[in-house]
Amino acid sequence: MKQAKAILLFIPALFTVLSAITLQPIQAQPPTPSFQCASVLLSGNIQLTWAPGTGGTNCGATFTAYNIYVSNSASGPFTLLAAVADPLQTTFTDATSNPSGILYYYLETQCGGAVSAPSVILDTQQPVAPVITSASVLNNTTVQLNWLPGVSPETAGYIIYRADENGNFIPIDTIFNATATFYQDAGAQPDAQPESYKIAAFDACSNVTPGPDNGIAHQTVHLSLSANDCSNQATITWTPYLGWGTNLAGYSIVQVDNNNVAIANIADVDTTVTSYTYTFPDGESAACFRIVAHHSNNIDIANSNFVCANIVLPQSPDxxxxxxxxxxxxxxxxxxxxxxxxxxxxxxxxxxxxxxxxxxxxxxxxxxxxxxxxxxxxxxxxxxxxxxxxxxxxxxxxxxxxxxxxxxxxxxxxxxxxxxxxxxxxxxxxxxxxxxxxxxxxxxxxxxxxxxxxxxxxxxxxxxxxxxxxxxxxxxxxxxxxxxxxxxxxxxxxxxxxxxxxxxxxxxxxTPRIFVPNAFAPNGINNEFKPVLLYPNEDEYSMKIMNRWGEILFTTTNPNEGWDGNFKGNPAPQGVYAYVIQMKTPNGITLERKGTLMLLR
Structure with a gap:
């Protein structure tokens, strides 16, 4: 019972002590400032820019300062550079730190005894351009440029550059989205030429990656085609994909339809090959193609434009x-x-x-x-x-x-x-x-x-x-x-x-023929001397009868007329007489018969 009494005597004293203590409210964590950039000015001073944070609880009248910390290493240690007591101030110029090297900063908001979480750590370098992974032709009028997420926390967006006809990279668009990882260029002409691209990053203070000349350009594959009607072949030729260097693994020749939808993989070739001859199967006269470039990581690819061949098959009558x-x-x-x-x-x-x-x-x-x-x-x-x-x-x-x-x-x-x-x-x-x-x-x-x-x-x-x-x-x-x-x-x-x-x-x-008798008797049966003519030519016929002294006794041009054995109206004496008979053939050859005949009395 003595112990219980002692405990009871102690409790009133505890209440007396607790009543004497003043309880204070717990301070909520202030919002973290949005650290935007650390820019090196022409003077060599470094200007920090931020915006009030949106997370946490606005500390209002209890705002104490924006605490700025600096270090020459991203891993610290950081030292307090300055405390900005004006809650409306969002810039600060560091004129005391050494600007010859890379400096690293972060900020925090202090409200009374409470401190916000630290902001991101930014350095004095300009934002780093992202790594382009591919420049791929979507269709014959659009190129899609793909890249890895930016590595600079201050990046606020990107500038897209495309090479002109002289090889100069000209800015074509600005992307105000630090998380973007692709861009589609609808103003390109990938069906007419290879298109080459670079990309730059910029921060909220308009600090830009040092120009397009410091990045690796990526150039699309441009495919062209020539068809030979008579050989039933089409030769496709392409420009090499540029940007992957030794990581370019090879190319695939893909047959597509008129909408650039893949039909079949025709062939795979190595990086040294930039042409391919396609032979049309019997009865086929049209085909479309595109080239796919492959990265050695087996992930990234780059499509060319697509081209179509329409050959006129040799046409012959059946x-x-x-x-x-x-x-x-x-x-x-x-x-x-x-x-x-x-x-x-x-x-x-x-x-x-x-x-x-x-x-x-x-x-x-x-x-x-x-x-x-x-x-x-x-x-x-x-x-x-x-x-x-x-x-x-x-x-x-x-x-x-x-x-x-x-x-x-x-x-x-x-x-x-x-x-x-x-x-x-x-x-x-x-x-x-x-x-x-x-x-x-x-x-x-x-x-x-x-x-x-x-x-x-x-x-x-x-x-x-x-x-x-x-x-x-x-x-x-x-x-x-x-x-x-x-x-x-x-x-x-x-x-x-x-x-x-x-x-x-x-x-x-x-052929005219002349048959001549060798004798005749004027007083007998054969009483007239006349040759037998076969197919005579009457216009070219003649016959002469002569005595032994060459005196002409009879002459005629009528093949139907013969010698009756008389001379000047008197009978010629019996004896031997000479004859000459001539006649021309239809082809102009003169036939002649010469001989003697016996006149019998």
Missing amino acids: YICIVNATVGNNDTIFLQWNIDTSLPLYNLSVRRSQTDSLALSQYSLFPFGTPAPSTMTFADANADPDKYSYTYQIQHVNNCNQPTYSGIVQTIRLRGRDQYNLTNGLDWTPFYLTGATVQNYNIYRSPIGQSNFTLLATVTPDVLEYEDPITEVEGAAGFCYRLEAIYQTSCPDGFADVLSSWSNIVCINQ
């Missing part, structure tokens, strides 16, 4: 089908063919040979109108079908100088001769047309000087000669012949028909 070659009037050879006109035609020419298809060469260009007709005809007026069988072929040369050929056709050359046995012999070269079938040959004949050819004979296609006996024909000294080949042909366009090809006309004159 078919050129000769349907006929025939000898017409005046020995002109007419050639006809059908041709595919579903695609544009470029250059047509006629190839010809006087021997065979192995000797074909370009003979004549063939102009055609627009639109080109599907059936074409060529007249060869310089041919000599009496001497040659001609081989023809049609050639088309397309936009890539690639030829397309038709089949061949060979005309008929007809030859004829007098076989001196009262027959005319004919032979001919076969008619040939690629894909056609000869059915037969028709032989036509007409007396020389007339044009009424009539069918003489029909022979099978394997027969290439014919003998015409003319002993049964009277009243004609010669005949003209013409051959017709009957053949069946067709073309890929659906054309099919049975057609004719005619040969040249050959005329054969029978």
Whole structure:
């Protein structure tokens, strides 16, 4: 009980002590000043600029000072440089610290016995430009510049520079956002040229990174293209990406669609390669490409502009089908063919040979109108079908100088001769047309000087000669012949028909012949001396009868008139007489017969 009494006696005394103590309110932490920059003036003094803090509690009337601390090391130690007692003052010029080196400052707000958290530490250097990570083409009119976050706490924004045509970097925009890490340049021309960029940082006091010349420029990849219609190839060439130095790992050639959306990765090449040849697959005539540059960190990439190639595929007709070659009037050879006109035609020419298809060469260009007709005809007026069988072929040369050929056709050359046995012999070269079938040959004949050819004979296609006996024909000294080949042909366009090809006309004159009797008896059966003439030329005929002394007893120019054995109205005596008979052939050769005859009485 004694102990309890002692405790009770102590409690009243404790209350007496506590009542004598005055309780003070706890001071809240003041706002931290917003330290903006530490600028070196031309005088060498250092001007600090800040703004009142926005965090914490405004200390109002209890404001004591802005305490400014300085050090020559970012890690301290810091010493109190000054205490600015005016709460409205937001600048301070340090004229006492050593400006020859880098100085570091921070500020704090003091309100009575309370002190704010320290501000950021700023140095007397200008803000450091950020590191550009890539300059990449978004589309053919915009470039995106990417960079790492700025390392200077005083950075308030960035200035973007782009090189002009002379390589001078010109500011193109200002970004008032210290946390920005990319910029899109919509005023660039990445489809026309590589674009080169630099970036500078600035602080709230307009201190700027020392100009664009102190940074590493990054230059976009510019892609160009040339297409070769005839080789089905497109060659793409690009400028190297600049800015990564040895960290440039290589390039990817990417095929894209018309909206620059990737379709396929075509190839990967190293940094020394700046061109690539793309071969279009069969049937493909359009393709678009872009180049992707790769950083060795496997993160950063830079796209080029994209380009598209549209080639005109080599255009050739699907078919050129000769349907006929025939000898017409005046020995002109007419050639006809059908041709595919579903695609544009470029250059047509006629190839010809006087021997065979192995000797074909370009003979004549063939102009055609627009639109080109599907059936074409060529007249060869310089041919000599009496001497040659001609081989023809049609050639088309397309936009890539690639030829397309038709089949061949060979005309008929007809030859004829007098076989001196009262027959005319004919032979001919076969008619040939690629894909056609000869059915037969028709032989036509007409007396020389007339044009009424009539069918003489029909022979099978394997027969290439014919003998015409003319002993049964009277009243004609010669005949003209013409051959017709009957053949069946067709073309890929659906054309099919049975057609004719005619040969040249050959005329054969029978050689005049003179058969002379060796005796006659005026009073007998054979009472007139007259030669037997075969195919005479009456305008060029003469006959003379002479005695042994050379005296002319009889003369005539009429092949139908003979000597009756009289001279000056009196019978010539029996005996031997001489004769001279002359006659010209149709080709101008003079035939002459000389001899003796016996006159019998």
